[in-house]
Amino acid sequence: MIDLDLISDEEVKALDSEYSSWGDTVHYSADPKVFRSCEGSYMYDSKDTPYLDLQMMYSACNFGYRNKRITDAVIDQMNTLPQLTPKFLQQYKSLLSKKMCDIIDQRFHEKGRMHFNVGGAQATEDAIKIVRNYTHRNGFFAFQGGYHGRTIGATALTSSFRYREKYGHFGDRANFVPFPYCFRCPYGMNCESCNHFCVKQFARNFESEYKAIYDPKTGECEYKAFIAEPILGTGGYIDAPKWYFKELKEILDEHNIMLVIDEIQMGMFRTGKLWAIENYDVVPDVMTFAKSITNGMNPLSGLWAKEKYISPKVFTPGSAHSTYCSNPIGIRAAHEVMSIVEESQHDLEREIPIKSERFMNGLKYLKSKYKQVGDVGGIGFALRIELTQEDGYTPNRELCDAMQEEGLKGDLTYNGKKCGLVLNNGGFYKNVITLVPQLYISNEEIDMAIELLDQLLGRLTK
Numbered sequence: 001m002i003d004l005d006l007i008s009d010e011e012v013k014a015l016d017s018e019y020s021s022w023g024d025t026v027h028y029s030a031d032p033k034v035f036r037s038c039e040g041s042y043m044y045d046s047k048d049t050p051y052l053d054l055q056m057m058y059s060a061c062n063f064g065y066r067n068k069r070i071t072d073a074v075i076d077q078m079n080t081l082p083q084l085t086p087k088f089l090q091q092y093k094s095l096l097s098k099k100m101c102d103i104i105d106q107r108f109h110e111k112g113r114m115h116f117n118v119g120g121a122q123a124t125e126d127a128i129k130i131v132r133n134y135t136h137r138n139g140f141f142a143f144q145g146g147y148h149g150r151t152i153g154a155t156a157l158t159s160s161f162r163y164r165e166k167y168g169h170f171g172d173r174a175n176f177v178p179f180p181y182c183f184r185c186p187y188g189m190n191c192e193s194c195n196h197f198c199v200k201q202f203a204r205n206f207e208s209e210y211k212a213i214y215d216p217k218t219g220e221c222e223y224k225a226f227i228a229e230p231i232l233g234t235g236g237y238i239d240a241p242k243w244y245f246k247e248l249k250e251i252l253d254e255h256n257i258m259l260v261i262d263e264i265q266m267g268m269f270r271t272g273k274l275w276a277i278e279n280y281d282v283v284p285d286v287m288t289f290a291k292s293i294t295n296g297m298n299p300l301s302g303l304w305a306k307e308k309y310i311s312p313k314v315f316t317p318g319s320a321h322s323t324y325c326s327n328p329i330g331i332r333a334a335h336e337v338m339s340i341v342e343e344s345q346h347d348l349e350r351e352i353p354i355k356s357e358r359f360m361n362g363l364k365y366l367k368s369k370y371k372q373v374g375d376v377g378g379i380g381f382a383l384r385i386e387l388t389q390e391d392g393y394t395p396n397r398e399l400c401d402a403m404q405e406e407g408l409k410g411d412l413t414y415n416g417k418k419c420g421l422v423l424n425n426g427g428f429y430k431n432v433i434t435l436v437p438q439l440y441i442s443n444e445e446i447d448m449a450i451e452l453l454d455q456l457l458g459r460l461t462k
């Protein structure tokens, strides 16, 4: 019998308040919520009230909370080889590398290799190493609105100054390029008639040496890689137009600039494809992943790179390392996740768009009902509600914050039973509810999600 109530919620909060640093994100909230258990699409509080979760540990649990198959694999690993120095080999690491390379090869038709680490930000750091090691140059392009983690290196590639503000930086800050956010076009264009202005603007960087980054005589660019989320995660679940990445990649290839795709949040079928970049029919040079690779069970992250960037002759032994970089429990969880992927990838790719459409139809209904729903959109299960003032455009962060707080009260109702709703926000103005259900969400749970969102909007927009 598991004791879920060792100490009361009030004691949990009091102890945390006094003995834990407030430097993480818990204390964004004046009254942080305590949860006791989870299963499938739900988290449960100390009164056993179910909370439908539409953020799933920031997309780290795509395969559902306490997915039995993955949990059983981890328990088996705990009972056999739970610890191992990373300089020794273990069967599941080799099997995982092969499985991932094979699946990526089937999709990208490229031979590559895997390199593992422990968190998303560390995978970003390793991607920086792969690029710098190969190109012998520091500079990266990155997107305005992009997020790649909070280590000192990763914050140099993440556009928000607030993550660097208190710490400065060791590395070179990226050259931040506007993301094609069509609802709020950074160039003030209309997406119907823009004639791909944004990508053309990027190409203009290479017109003359006076654009400050390129030497037309040598063909050398100061920036040798572009790191990109194919769909902005923290930036508000904004998907680029279909043509964008293909046109961008052509420009990058022309100037020998590598494309590093960050799949940390949008990978693992979040968008209906295993990798989000597949929606754009582009093959990256390097690709990072984390989060749902273990279904949130144990930290593991990593990258895949094309052979020429990561072959043992180029990325030599000891080029990157961490004590936990191939921790056997994370590796085993990832191996089980990738086995699920291998077996059910085609079913997932067929089913997610169907369920996504059902979800989107519900969101469109909410947009038609509430003036404060300025825009709804997204792709697969990376969906978004952009909250605005009644004019349908001016960002409404207050409503976005209030919906999250209200959902956590646990006093909504569905089919006559009390329940809550767990939401997360993102976006340039923090006014976007990002909807991140587990991949196996049922039709009934989708209807429940729309009903609960309707209740929240009804309460808060009166």
Ligand SMILES: Cc1ncc(COP(=O)(O)O)c(C=O)c1O
Pocket: 058, 119, 120, 121, 122, 124, 147, 148, 149, 150, 229, 233, 234, 262, 263, 264, 265, 266, 290, 291
């Ligand atoms: C796109 C993306 N990259 C990198 C990271 C950083 O991952 P981690 O929080 O595991 O360091 C995140 C985290 O949310 C992310 O969404």
